Amino acid sequence: MENHLNLILGLPDVTVREFTMLEDGICLKIKLTNLGTHCPLCQSYSTEIHQNRPILVRDLPCFDKATYLQIPRRQFYCRHCQKYFTENLPWIESKRRHTRRYEKNIFERVKSSNLAQVASIEGLSYDEIQGIFNHWASNIAEQQWLGARRISLDEIAMRKGHKNYKAVICDLDRHKLIEVIDGRTQDCLISRLSELPLQVRKAVKEVSVDMWHGFPKVIQEVFPNAQIVTDRFHVMKPLVEELKKIAKSSGVKEQNKLSLFLKNGIDLNNGERDELENLLSSSKSKRLKAAYEYKEEFRQIYETSQTVSEGQNRFEEWLQKARKIYGKVIQTISDHLPTICNYFISHSSSGTMEGINNKIKLIKRQGYGFRNFENFRLRLLSAFS
C-alpha cells in the first residue's frame, strides 16, 4: 500500500509513513530516506541531524482532493565548517509552503485564466495566489533579457486619454516582450534600464525606436554598443498620414477608397489595383498622383536597398524630389536620416511586432484590476515566457 503511494507521489528519497484524511483534503506524512546530505558551503557529507521540525506544505491534488505533505525539515551540522545548515530538497524551495510542482501548476493556470478564478478553485486567498504567481514570474522576468541583441523600445498608453504611458521593450529576434517600465521619460528609462547588468546592456547591438528626440540620449547612456535605428514603421506612418490628407483634400472621401492609397502597392489584389488606377487617372489632382507615387517609391527604397550608403543616397534623392509635395514630413525625415538609414544594417522592424501588441492589449483588458504596476509587469512578461 505504502509502496504504491510512494510511486504515485514520485518524489526522490521520500517514503509515505502515514496517511490522514483532513476536513478539506488529505495529508501524507512523509519520511526522508537519505541518511545525510551535503553541506552547501564545503560539499562535505554530514549525517549529524541537529534539528528536525516538520512543516506542512501543499502539493498537487490527489484524486481531486487538496493534498498536503508533512515533511521533516532537517538541520544538519557540518564538522568541517562548524556550522548548521538546512537540508536542500530539490522539490521545494527554501521558505516556501508549496512544492515546486504545485507552484508551477498555479503559475501556468493563472497565465491562462486569472488569479481570482484559480484562488477560488484552490481555496486559497487572492494574495496567496498572487504571491505564488509573482514568485515564479520574477524568475522568468530575470531571464527575459538574456541573449537580447536587437530590441525595440516603444510605448503603450494604459488608458486612452489618461496620459498614463508605459515603455515596452521587445526582442526583435525572438519576437517577444522582454521588459515593461512604469513611465517613458528620459530619466525614468535611464534609471530603470541602468539596473540591468552591464554585460546584458553591452550585448545589445541595435535599438529600434520612433522619432522621439529623447531616445538617443537614453540609448547612448544605457546600451554603449548599440546602433540606434529609427524604426521603419514609425517613418512610414507620418508619410502615409500626409498622403491621406492629400487624398481627402483631392476629393477621395470614402474609407474603402482611401485605404487603396494607403495600402502597400504590392499588397493590392488585381481588382484593387484596377480601382486605384481608375481613381488616379480620373482625379484631376496632379498632387495626389505625385504623392502616391512618392509614397510607393519611398517604400521601394526600403524594400530594395542593400546597404546603408545605397539607402542613404536614394533617400536623399527622394527628399529633393518629394519636397514640394510632402513639406513637413520631409523635414522630419531629413532630421532623422542617419538613424533611418541604420535600418539597412540588419533590416529589422518592429512593424512585425503586431502579434505582441495584440497580446499586450488583451492582457491589459483582462487585467483591469491589477493592484499595482509590478503585478501587471510580471503578468505581461510571463505571457511571453
Ligand SMILES: [Zn+2]
Ligand atoms: Zn561545510
